[in-house]
Every structure is written in structure tokens, then in C-alpha cells.
Amino acid sequence: MQNRVLLVEDDDELRELLARYLSGQGFTVREAANGRDGLALALGQHCDIVVLDIMLPDINGLEVLRELRSETHLPVVLLTARGDETDRIVGFEVGADDYIPKPCNPRELVARLQAILRRVAWDQKAEVKAERHYGDLRLEPDHRRIYQHNEPLELTATEYEILQVLLAHAGSVVRKTDLMQWALGRRLEAFDRTLDMHISNLRKKLGNDDPPRIETVRGLGYSYRVPV
Structure with missing residues (x-):
């Protein structure tokens, strides 16, 4: 069964690039161009992990993360501006599992996602x-x-x-x-x-x-x- 990733990113070009790469690496990809759509998809249990941009046009990615954490333990990887440590610190305080700076290397993103999914999947097989x-x-x-x-x-x-x-x-x-x-x-x-x-x-x-x-x-x- 393919892992399902929700990609919440308002930059159409970057989102499409990452979606194509993730699909080629065996992920089932759902996309959202704003925070409200992303939040609805995540809370609707349409994914196993979320890649969430902090800078979104409607509601800030950190607010999306706060809403998610009030309802679910779904793993979340933040996309942050390179060098912006404040966003990363706040993201971890709110409950992010990891982060990757933009512009991001798609190969690194896949490695981060796979590492997190391996950690959370073991309990489905363990005695x-x-x-x-x-x-x-x-x-x-x-x-x-x-x-x-x-x-x-x-x-x-x-x-x-x-x-x-x-x-x-x-x-x-x-x-x-x-x-x-x-x-x-x-x-x-x-x-x-x-x-x-x-x-x-x-x-x-x-x-x-x-x-x-x-x-x-x-x-x-x-x-x-x-x-x-």
C-alpha cells in the first residue's frame, strides 16, 4: 500500500514539481494550495503525513499546524524559509515533527518523509x-x-x-x-x-x-x- 502525502503549498510551480517527484517515488499525493483546504484534507484522514508550507495565502501554516495538533497526531514536516530559525523554533513548539528549508531538495524531502513514516508504522506490525x-x-x-x-x-x-x-x-x-x-x-x-x-x-x-x-x-x- 502506498503512503499518502498531503502537500500544502501555494507556489504552484514548486507544488507541482514536488508532487511529480513524490509520485515517482511511490507516494500517493494530494495537493492543497491554501491552508483551509489543506486542513480539511488532513482532518478528513486523506493522508498519512503532511508537508506544510509556513507562508500560505489564507491562514498561516503555523495556525494550520495548531489546528491539526488539537485534533490529530498526524506527522507534519514544515517547509520554511532558509535561515529563518524563528519559524522553525515556533514550528517545533507547536508540534512539527521535522522541517526542511526552501528551496528544498526533493530527494532530501523524500528521505525525511520515509524516515518519519518508518518510525510511526512499526506499531502496525509489532506484537x-x-x-x-x-x-x-x-x-x-x-x-x-x-x-x-x-x-x-x-x-x-x-x-x-x-x-x-x-x-x-x-x-x-x-x-x-x-x-x-x-x-x-x-x-x-x-x-x-x-x-x-x-x-x-x-x-x-x-x-x-x-x-x-x-x-x-x-x-x-x-x-x-x-x-x-
């Missing part, structure tokens, strides 16, 4: 696994959910992957290079702050403990500290 407890957190691998004090944490697909890796190695340091590969499915590149932004979001969602339960080990990576 049911026993839940695990880490202090006030409960991990249910079969449902891909994590609960805190019996309340579900509203995590993106990428945040879930990062946190479950850290929990599996609780008390030990997970190197940034390993965490990037295991959770995001790609290599850590110089000046790439994607992982740092996701960690920052996770800390906020976990309650901003002092000291933080996700500790930064300078020069190495991160460690999850199970609160007593």
Missing part, C-alpha cells in the same frame, strides 16, 4: 508489548502512548520516539548522535538544532522539573532522570 513504568510515567508501546499520572501526554510522533528512547536508557547518557539516528532516523549534522528543540518541548510537557528530568550532559547527549 502487543507489556506496558512499562518509569516513576510517574507509564509507557504503552502497543498504543504508542505515554501517560503521566494516568493522563496522556500530548506528544508528536517524533517526541514520542525521543522520549521512549530516553526512557529505555533511563539513568544512562544517550549520545546526541545516537538519539538523532534512533529517534529521527537521520544523522546529526553540524548546527542542526532539531533535537534540542524537541527536547525543550518535552521538558515543558513533562512539567519543567528542577532539576530537569531530561538532563543535558554537556558534550555528550541527554539522560532521563526518573524522579523519586
Whole structure:
């Protein structure tokens, strides 16, 4: 079965270029030229993953993302202006799974999409696994959910992957290079702050403990500290 991607981009030439390339790589592509149409298609469950431009003619892509996150955990990759770090930071805070700067390399976009889809698809084939407890957190691998004090944490697909890796190695340091590969499915590149932004979001969602339960080990990576 082909993966379905929704491409929300108002630049007709770029959208058609990416749609042709994605189709040639085995994706079923749906297109939207504005945010409202894209939001309707995404909420109508017409796709498995969304490629979303931030600058749209009707409603900002970040507003589309906020609406999506209030209703679904559908993976979202943002298209951002090259060098605009503010949009990327806000995008991760709202709940984006990844981003790629414009003008984008279609081959890189495909690699990013495939990496995310591999991570979220495994639970459809895996056997049911026993839940695990880490202090006030409960991990249910079969449902891909994590609960805190019996309340579900509203995590993106990428945040879930990062946190479950850290929990599996609780008390030990997970190197940034390993965490990037295991959770995001790609290599850590110089000046790439994607992982740092996701960690920052996770800390906020976990309650901003002092000291933080996700500790930064300078020069190495991160460690999850199970609160007593």
C-alpha cells in the first residue's frame, strides 16, 4: 500500500514539481494550495503525513499546524524559509515533527518523509508489548502512548520516539548522535538544532522539573532522570 502525502503549498510551480517527484517515488499525493483546504484534507484522514508550507495565502501554516495538533497526531514536516530559525523554533513548539528549508531538495524531502513514516508504522506490525513504568510515567508501546499520572501526554510522533528512547536508557547518557539516528532516523549534522528543540518541548510537557528530568550532559547527549 502506498503512503499518502498531503502537500500544502501555494507556489504552484514548486507544488507541482514536488508532487511529480513524490509520485515517482511511490507516494500517493494530494495537493492543497491554501491552508483551509489543506486542513480539511488532513482532518478528513486523506493522508498519512503532511508537508506544510509556513507562508500560505489564507491562514498561516503555523495556525494550520495548531489546528491539526488539537485534533490529530498526524506527522507534519514544515517547509520554511532558509535561515529563518524563528519559524522553525515556533514550528517545533507547536508540534512539527521535522522541517526542511526552501528551496528544498526533493530527494532530501523524500528521505525525511520515509524516515518519519518508518518510525510511526512499526506499531502496525509489532506484537502487543507489556506496558512499562518509569516513576510517574507509564509507557504503552502497543498504543504508542505515554501517560503521566494516568493522563496522556500530548506528544508528536517524533517526541514520542525521543522520549521512549530516553526512557529505555533511563539513568544512562544517550549520545546526541545516537538519539538523532534512533529517534529521527537521520544523522546529526553540524548546527542542526532539531533535537534540542524537541527536547525543550518535552521538558515543558513533562512539567519543567528542577532539576530537569531530561538532563543535558554537556558534550555528550541527554539522560532521563526518573524522579523519586
